[in-house]
Amino acid sequence: MTAPISERLDDPDAARAEGRRKIEWVRQHMPILSAVSERFEAEQPLAGERIGMAMHVEAKTAALVEVLAAGGAEVAITGCNPLSTHDDVSAALDAVEGVTSYAERGVDDEAYYAAIEAVIGHDPTITVDDGGDMVFAIHEDYPELLGTVVGGCEETTTGVHRLRAMDADGALEYPMFAVNDTPTKRLFDNVHGTGESALAAIAMTTNLSWAGKTVVVAGYGYCGKGVAKKASGQNADVVVTEVDPRRALEAHMEGYDVMPMAEAAAEGDVFVTTTGNRDVIVEDHFEVMQDGAVLANAGHFDVEIDIEGLADMAVDSYEARDGVRAYELADGRRIHVLAEGRLVNLAAPVALGHPVEVMDQSFGVQALCVEELLEGDYDAGVHDVPDAVDREVADIKLAAEGVGYDSLSDAQREYMDSWQHGT
Template sequence: MVAAVPTPKYEVKDLSLASMGQKRIEWAAREMPVIKQIRERFAAEKPFAGIRLVACSHITTETANLAITLQAGGVDALLIASNPLSTQDDVAACLVSDYGIPVYAIKGEDNETYHRHVQIALDHKPNIIIDDGSDVVATLIKERQNQLSDIIGTTEETTTGIVRLQAMFNDGVLSFPAMNVNDAETKHFFDNRYGTGQSTLDGIFRATNVLLAGKAVVVAGYGWCGKGVAMRAKGLGANVIVTEINPVRAIEAAMDGFRVMPMIKAAAEGDVFVTLTGNKHVIRAEHFEVMKDGAMVSNAGHFDLEIDLQALGAKATGVKDARNFTQEYSMSNGKSIVVLGEGRLINLAAAEGHPSAVMDMSFANQALACEYLVKNQGNLEAKVHSIPEEIDRNIAALKLKGMGIEIDTLTEDQIEYINSWTVGT
């Protein structure tokens, strides 16, 4: 049983959902052995004593396990949602009532509420920000200059957020260090490829119950997330088409066995579309015009700008809810286009997000990146930093240990060989 704690200020849907949230948080923890090992160490060492932290993240069972781990390390944390449709209301309720962690997140909250929650997060006067898309950091820099001196650093694990942070650095407004969790090997190789690959299709299935076998699935963007979705869709018998702007990735997709073409051509062939680019208006007016009747459009990028819903709405003669998280737009040409999850992250809007086994490594990176910022306070440049290799390898080693897998180590002779230029073949 979790010990009773004072109830903090909060905005969640219903505290009576907490008992279900607790069961689900515990279920997720079963496949998060790395976070468990880190939590045990944090509880003993208290690396965050006296530190205030704000996390703008998807309020899921996995995020809950990260928050509980940081709390064990002594942090004073406050959580807000990073996406209006990604909150799991029972988890939010549990964090408030059972762990005493202030949470401001309700599934389906409007944009006004979301931005108000960002302000509430900054009212917490954080020393560390865990961001998902860099909205909190951007708001801080634009509107809360007086709080910049309080910031030790920030961590970010989305491609969108890293692009924004780099733009802040280029513009000379990033005045504190930012840890690029997104590009850690133990994050993007696994979370992006296997997590996004599985959970995106899970969201599509829950929203539509569609059979992918034999259908043309258009994957926009062949980064690690796109690779994951393309791989899983192919495994289910789909005819996968990839669209890209990067010639190297386009070649890679072609050599992986996928057809590659511009979106304007793919739009006429696709049955199901998934955008994973981190950019805006990847699917837009000219693409909607040539789509098949009943084409399904979804997004797995962080923000809902990848699909130009405003252009679609302007062309539509009517919109109706066909199923949960499924809206059908009737077009003037007699066809219909189906939008899943309101164009937001389909894996979190209609499903539960990534499996906990992969988020175990992603959130281990978040936890250890926060610890790294605290330990190196005052010694890091105000720029975007890669996760140190030793942290990445430590997480991989902890994951292998949790999976019960052993690997080889170099012999002394092998170490000497790879470090010598005098020894030839």
């Protein structure tokens, strides 16, 4: 049976101290979670609940976990990616009253899924997921729990896609909030969070400049838009590849070169996948890439770049830098893959994930959605985040920033709600 992280570290006290230092830093910059935590501590809306979480276990996530614990919940957590856990933060969380952390960086697949099973062993009444692995495991292997799970929240695009597919097949047995799809998450976390953190992780891992590079962005959803916008802002030439004609047209109208990956493969210096789908960059593309091409994934799972196919083509591979594996082809060209093709902004050795201020919004929504699940009456299936919850998060953030905004007058509201007013 998987033991909590504190029982597996050589020096858990030192790890806890360093992890606590990181957590306290991010909490200073998270006014939304601070406001929610203050209310949760006073009202105890989560008392008696058991929350099972599979998330990227780093300092910002730890702040969310502590808010949920402050609200009275018992929380068990593990990672949602084998390379995104910060062990010191995981150890610090494990020392918090009411929290058990099983997350550990660098585990193999067997240990990864064993940790998810350990969290499920706490018999969660609520799940908070990033990618859908915990929800899927409960449905597949622990159906006896389905009657006691009140509901859950899903953080990321890939997870929401999985849940909607489950729902369409009639296989989703409890209500899930699509946190990824709500405006205060999608418009900020996906655009600014992914855009800034992915490019920062790539730059720190490679020590290369963006200026003058040709950056190929695969996918022009919200994450792809963020990567393209931020790369262009650092004086890179941006090429977008897409499978949706409307998004391809949008990218074209916003000034980017748009072409199929088969053409873009020969043009790019750096490739960033953001699709959430598999086989985005494959053998045909490797065959025409320039010597020194850098490949990174900013989607969720490590299936967007066909690393097995690249390894089969290579005559040699080696660690060129920490987090950078070089694959040398028969003609001498070298193709570099970052963070094993996993989520580069969290899995690269120096990656820190999204900026603190961005995750404050996303995790504020998460915390309030957990409360909403207990207060509301939701049927099994995927649900949008209630508009009132999303607006509350935006209101807290604007107040903390000292930003005011207008409100509709009664006359304006009546005008907008009426069909009888014409020209």
